[in-house]
Amino acid sequence: MQPDSSSSRPFKQRRTARMQEVAEIRMKYPNKIPVVVERYQKEKTLPPLTRTKYLVSQDLPLSQFVVTLRTRLYLASSQTFYLLVNNKGLPNMSITMQELYQDNQDEDGFLYLTYASQEMFGSSPSINPSANPVSLGMLLSGP
Amino acid sequence: PAFLLVSALCDFQEVVVASTLTYDTLRFEYEEFPETKEPVWILGREYSVFTEKEEILLDVTSRLWFTYRKNFPAIGGTGPTSDTGWGCMLRCGQMIFAQALVCRHLGRDWRWIKGKRQMDNYFSVLNAFIDKKDSYYSIHQIAQMGVGEGKSIGQWYGPNTVAQVLKKLAAFDTWSSLAVHIAMDNTVVMEEIRRLCQSNLPCAGAAACPAVEPDVLYNGYPEEAGVRDRLSLWKPLVLLIPLRLGLTEINEAYIETLKHCFMMPQSLGVIGGKPNSAHYFIGYVGEELIYLDPHTTQPAVEPNDSGCLPDESFHCQHPPCRMSIAELDPSIAVGFFCNTEEDFNNWCQQIRKLSLVRGALPMFELVERQPSHFSNPDVLNLTPDSSDADRLERFFDSEDEDFEILSL
Numbered sequence: 001m002q003p004d005s006s007s008s009r010p011f012k013q014r015r016t017a018r019m020q021e022v023a024e025i026r027m028k029y030p031n032k033i034p035v036v037v038e039r040y041q042k043e044k045t046l047p048p049l050t051r052t053k054y055l056v057s058q059d060l061p062l063s064q065f066v067v068t069l070r071t072r073l074y075l076a077s078s079q080t081f082y083l084l085v086n087n088k089g090l091p092n093m094s095i096t097m098q099e100l101y102q103d104n105q106d107e108d109g110f111l112y113l114t115y116a117s118q119e120m121f122g123s124s125p126s127i128n129p130s131a132n133p134v135s136l137g138m139l140l141s142g143p
Numbered sequence: 144p145a146f147l148l149v150s151a152l153c154d155f156q157e158v159v160v161a162s163t164l165t166y167d168t169l170r171f172e173y174e175e176f177p178e179t180k181e182p183v184w185i186l187g188r189e190y191s192v193f194t195e196k197e198e199i200l201l202d203v204t205s206r207l208w209f210t211y212r213k214n215f216p217a218i219g220g221t222g223p224t225s226d227t228g229w230g231c232m233l234r235c236g237q238m239i240f241a242q243a244l245v246c247r248h249l250g251r252d253w254r255w256i257k258g259k260r261q262m263d264n265y266f267s268v269l270n271a272f273i274d275k276k277d278s279y280y281s282i283h284q285i286a287q288m289g290v291g292e293g294k295s296i297g298q299w300y301g302p303n304t305v306a307q308v309l310k311k312l313a314a315f316d317t318w319s320s321l322a323v324h325i326a327m328d329n330t331v332v333m334e335e336i337r338r339l340c341q342s343n344l345p346c347a348g349a350a351a352c353p354a355v356e357p358d359v360l361y362n363g364y365p366e367e368a369g370v371r372d373r374l375s376l377w378k379p380l381v382l383l384i385p386l387r388l389g390l391t392e393i394n395e396a397y398i399e400t401l402k403h404c405f406m407m408p409q410s411l412g413v414i415g416g417k418p419n420s421a422h423y424f425i426g427y428v429g430e431e432l433i434y435l436d437p438h439t440t441q442p443a444v445e446p447n448d449s450g451c452l453p454d455e456s457f458h459c460q461h462p463p464c465r466m467s468i469a470e471l472d473p474s475i476a477v478g479f480f481c482n483t484e485e486d487f488n489n490w491c492q493q494i495r496k497l498s499l500v501r502g503a504l505p506m507f508e509l510v511e512r513q514p515s516h517f518s519n520p521d522v523l524n525l526t527p528d529s530s531d532a533d534r535l536e537r538f539f540d541s542e543d544e545d546f547e548i549l550s551l
Contacts, residue, residue: 025546032548040390055548063514066328068549077327078292080303082387088394090329090387092508118387118474121235121421122299123438124228 011036011052012108022109025055033058033097033111037069037083040116046081047073053110058098062091069115080117087114175462176428185426185433186242187251187408192428200462205255206425207241207269208435208459209234215274215443218283222296226282227440229297231421233285234437235414236305237272238423239478240280240313242411243381244268246480247319251408255458269454271316274443279316280309288312302414302476303385313381322378326507329386333491334512340484341376380481381411382490384507389473398468399503402427404477409490411478418472422464431465477506 015021022034032055039048049072056065062083070081085091085104101111176183176192176199183190183199186206190199211234213225226233245253248264255261271279278284286296288308294300300308303325310323322340326332388397404410405426413424422434446452481487494509 029548034546042391051545051547053546055546057549060549061514063328063330065549078303078307078325080301080327080385080387082329084387084390087390089396089504090506092505093328093330094508094510094514114390116387116390118301118303118385119418119472120299120301120304121232121416121419121472122229123231123419 010041011038011110012112018108018110026109029055031058032056033101034109035065035097035111035113037113037115040114043116044120045079045117046075046115049073056097058096058101060097061093062095062097062100063093065097066093082116082118084114084116086112174465179429181429183426183428183433184402184405186412187406187410189406201254201256203425203433203435203463204257204458204460205253206435206459207238207245207272207457208437209237209241209272209457210437211440212274212282212443213440215282216276218276218286218296222286225440226286229299230282230286231416231437232300232302232305232414233282233289235302235416235421235423236285236300236309237280237282238435238437239383239411239414239476240309240381241268241272243321243478243480244271244319246411246482247321247379257455257458257460261454266452266454267318269452269457273452280312284312285309301385301474305414306383306385306476310383320378321381323381323383326382326384329384329507331382331384331494331507331509332511332513333509336380336382336487337484340378340380340481340487342378377484379483380479380487382479382481383476384478385474385476386506387473388471388475388506391473393469393471393473394504395469396502396504397506399500400497400506401468401471401477403497403500403503404479404506407479407490407493409479409481409486411480413475413477415475416472417466417470422466425463427468428465430468432468432471433463433465435459436464 012018025032025034035054035056036052037049037054038052039046049069066081066083069083073081075081082090085100086106091100091104097111105111176196179192181192183192183195185199185202188202190202192199211225211227211230213227215224217224223229245251245268248268249262253265255265272281274282276283285305285308286294288311289298289300289304290296291311292304292307294304306325310325313319313321313323322336322342324336324339388394388401393401401413404413405424412426414421415424416422420436420438422432422436424432424434426433441456444453444456479490481490491509497503498505498509
C-alpha cells in the first residue's frame with residue numbers, strides 16, 4: 001500500500017514528466033483514460049484514497065466510476081461525494097469517461113478530478129466538528 | 144423611509160452608535176429593496192419593486208423564520224439549552240421544511256397578517272417546529288436524530304446533513320404524510336421519485352387511510368380507474384438536492400441556473416450560506432440573493448396561559464437580508480415541493496427546458512431511471528451491499544507503475 005498521497009502536494013506539483021508519462025501509458029493502453037483523482041485540500045469529512053492515478057476504460061460511464069470510488073471510500077449512500085472536473089464543475093453523470101476526457105483533459109494529457117463532500121456551517125469554534133475523532137469513526141462505519 | 148439605502152452604508156455605524164436601541168433603530172440594520180426595474184423573485188412568485196413593495200414584504204413576513212433560541216428545555220434532558228453558534232444550518236433546515244408544510248397544509252398563497260386570527264392548520268405547522276422534545280421537527284429532534292448521521296449534539300451540520308435528518312423525521316409525521324426524496328450525486332432519477340410518491344405503504348391498513356375510498360374521493364369525477372388510483376396514491380413530494388457548485392467559490396456558470404430555481408412555482412428555496420453562516424435563501428433580485436437569517440438569538444417561546452402560542456417572533460418583520468450571489472458558499476441544497484403528480488411532471492418539463500437555455504449550466508441531471516449498472520447487479524457485478532469491498536479488489540486487479548488499472 002502506498003503512503004497517503006492526498007495529504008502531500010498536488011500531483012501536478014509533485015510530478016514533472018507528466019506528458020511523457022501519459023504518452024507512454026497511452027501507447028501501452030490505447031483504450032484507457034489516464035485520470036488523476038485527488039481529495040480537495042480542505043476536505044475534512046471524506047477519507048483519502050490510497051491511489052492518485054487511475055487507468056479507466058474509455059466507455060465507462062462516469063456514474064460507474066463514482067460508484068467505484070464511493071465504494072472504495074466505504075461511503076454510505078446518504079453521504080455526499082462530489083467529483084469536480086478541473087476544480088470547477090459537476091460533470092453530467094451519464095457521460096462516458098471518453099466524453100469527459102475529450103472536453104476536459106489537461107494539456108499534460110491527464111484528466112484531473114477532485115472529490116469533496118459539503119462544508120459544515122456554524123460560528124462557535126468550541127464545537128468545531130472537524131476536530132472530533134469520534135464522529136469520523138462513526139462516519140466511516142456508516143449509520 | 145427610515146431604511147438605509149446601499150449608498151448610505153458609510154453612515155451606518157454612526158447611525159447605530161448614535162441611536163438608542165429601540166425597535167425602530169433595529170430596523171436600520173436592514174436595507175430596503177433597491178429601486179430597480181429587475182423583477183424580484185420570491186419562491187416562484189414574480190414581483191415588481193415599484194408597484195408591489197408591500198406584497199413582497201408580506202410574502203417574506205409570511206414565511207416561518209427560525210432563529211437561534213435560548214432557554215429552551217435541555218436537549219436530551221441534560222444537553223444544550225441554546226443553539227447559538229451551532230444551530231444555524233439546523234434552523235435553515237427547519238425553515239425550508241416549514242415552507243414545505245405551509246405549501247402542504249396552507250398553500251403558497253396563504254399570508255400571515257400580524258394580529259389576525261390564523262386557522263388551526265397554521266398553528267399545527269408552527270407547533271411541529273417549536274423547541275421542545277416532542278415536536279416533529281424541533282431542534283431537539285433534529286440534533287438527536289443527527290447522532291445517527293455521525294453528528295453529536297452541538298456539532299455543525301451541512302445542507303445534506305440536515306436534509307437527511309429531516310427525511311427521517313418526516314416518516315413520523317403522519318399528519319403531513321410527505322414523500323421526502325434526497326437526490327444524491329447531482330442526479331434526479333424520476334423513476335425513484337414516482338415509486339416513492341406512489342407507494343401506498345403508510346396507507347396499507349384501511350383504518351390508517353380511510354379517505355382512499357374511490358366513491359368518496361372521486362364522486363362525480365369522470366377519470367378512468369387507472370388515473371384515479373394513481374392520483375389517490377400520490378404523496379406530496381419534498382425534493383431536496385444537495386449540491387457542491389465549486390470548491391472554494393461558486394462556479395459562475397451555475398448562477399443563471401440557480402436563479403431559475405427560484406422562478407419555479409414548486410420552489411422551496413435553497414439552504415446554504417456564506418462560509419460558516421447558514422442562510423435560508425428564498426429568492427433573488429438582480430445579482431443578489433434574498434434570504435432569512437437565523438443568526439439572531441431570541442428567547443424560546445412557550446404557549447401562554449390560555450394555551451395560545453405567541454407567534455410574532457417566528458416571522459421576519461423587517462426587509463429581508465440580501466447578498467451577492469458570487470459570495471454564496473458552493474455547498475447548498477435546493478428544495479422543491481410537488482403537491483401532485485402533475486406538479487412533478489411540470490417540474491420535470493421546466494428542468495428539461497432549462498437545460499436548453501444558453502449560458503445556464505445544469506446543476507444536476509434529470510434522468511428517467513438509474514443507469515443499468517445501478518439497478519442490475521449482473522451487468523457489472525456490483526451491488527450496494529457490504530460485500531462490495533471484496534468484489535472491488537477484482538476491479539483493481541493489475542497495476543502498471545503507479546497507475547491503478549480498472550478492469551471495468
